[in-house]
Amino acid sequence: MNEPTLDLNTTKGLNQRSRTLKTQAIILRSFDDGEADRTVIILTPEVGKLKARVRGARKINSRLGGHTDLLNLTNLNVGLGNHLNVVTAADSLNSFVNLKSNLERLAIAIYLAELMNALIPEGVPHRSIFWLLLNALEELNKNKDPLIISRYLELKALEETGYKQELYRCVLCNTNIQPNQHSYVPSFGGVVCSECTVNPSELCTLSLNSLKVLRHFDRNRLSDALSIHLDNHIEYEIEKILEQSIIWILEKQSKARKFVTHLQNLRKNTAGLIS
Ligand SMILES: [Zn+2]
Structure with missing residues (x-):
């Protein structure tokens, strides 16, 4: 996939050295990937739309799974790779339960x-x-x-x-x-x-x-x-x-x-x- 395009005003959340994006995100789409992973398409203010893997999200004891459910507003850390972005931390801010x-x-x-x-x-x-x-x-x-x-x-x-x-x-x-x-x-x-x-x-x-x-x-x-x-x-x-x-x-x-x-x-x- 393409690298995210960043404009100069929106790089605040991106740690260039570690290539980790810290951002709020809305989970636009979520689908199962492999044995226990999930791939999410997220919408962020900083880089727009981005695809990322959530490893082990479907395991019962996953720390990330519940925080990356469809439509959640979530604080995410995303490791940006050339071929694959990976969610490394997630903390749901609003899961819109109602x-x-x-x-x-x-x-x-x-x-x-x-x-x-x-x-x-x-x-x-x-x-x-x-x-x-x-x-x-x-x-x-x-x-x-x-x-x-x-x-x-x-x-x-x-x-x-x-x-x-x-x-x-x-x-x-x-x-x-x-x-x-x-x-x-x-x-x-x-x-x-x-x-x-x-x-x-x-x-x-x-x-x-x-x-x-x-x-x-x-x-x-x-x-x-x-x-x-x-x-x-x-x-x-x-x-x-x-x-x-x-x-x-x-x-x-x-x-x-x-x-x-x-x-x-x-x-x-x-x-x-x-x-
Ligand atoms: Zn006319």
């Missing part, structure tokens, strides 16, 4: 972790994505509205990974969008005015109220976004728009169709649990 005790919230948290895993490349610092996901896990853990958390995170994650959606001006003619004269084109990354011609198969319906919700998300923090209530119609519209936008971006990034389908299924499962 959200993990609820199937619906757990499914959403897993989907959001997988989405971040899909959108960001390995070894590139994404400090804002780390805090976005951590904030979402904390709000899910507090039983806050999972639909708003999901849609908010999707919109913000697109922005933070270079795919900010245009919500104010027509993506084709650049005029200000007038109320009730707009649609959405996921493959263009934003709203289009009613004067511009677009292949109908590319268009998604976008009501004025749904546009207002997206703009509210765009301008506010998650805690403020959670102050509103989404009715079914708005939820349906923005769910479709963001789903199509994410699929389009992942396919543009040449993500394997199988993986895109996997992510789509995770997302659909969360919708099924809520409805």
Whole structure:
């Protein structure tokens, strides 16, 4: 795997001589490896996404196993190698017990972790994505509205990974969008005015109220976004728009169709649990 890329402002946690990274991390993905090991994909503020082996994690008396469970926020020491990174110490800071005790919230948290895993490349610092996901896990853990958390995170994650959606001006003619004269084109990354011609198969319906919700998300923090209530119609519209936008971006990034389908299924499962 590639060495992590470090920018000069974020090397504080890295001991260059011993090549040990000391960092907070969210466990994005976890899978069994060999007889008793576990491989984790972690998200860190310093180096972004990183893959590491947790030796003996599945042994009953493992000191590391419980601290490196899926979705945990954990203090980690990671020995960085040319071919293999190894977790040498782990101390869980938050295992989000409340959200993990609820199937619906757990499914959403897993989907959001997988989405971040899909959108960001390995070894590139994404400090804002780390805090976005951590904030979402904390709000899910507090039983806050999972639909708003999901849609908010999707919109913000697109922005933070270079795919900010245009919500104010027509993506084709650049005029200000007038109320009730707009649609959405996921493959263009934003709203289009009613004067511009677009292949109908590319268009998604976008009501004025749904546009207002997206703009509210765009301008506010998650805690403020959670102050509103989404009715079914708005939820349906923005769910479709963001789903199509994410699929389009992942396919543009040449993500394997199988993986895109996997992510789509995770997302659909969360919708099924809520409805
Ligand atoms: Zn236009």
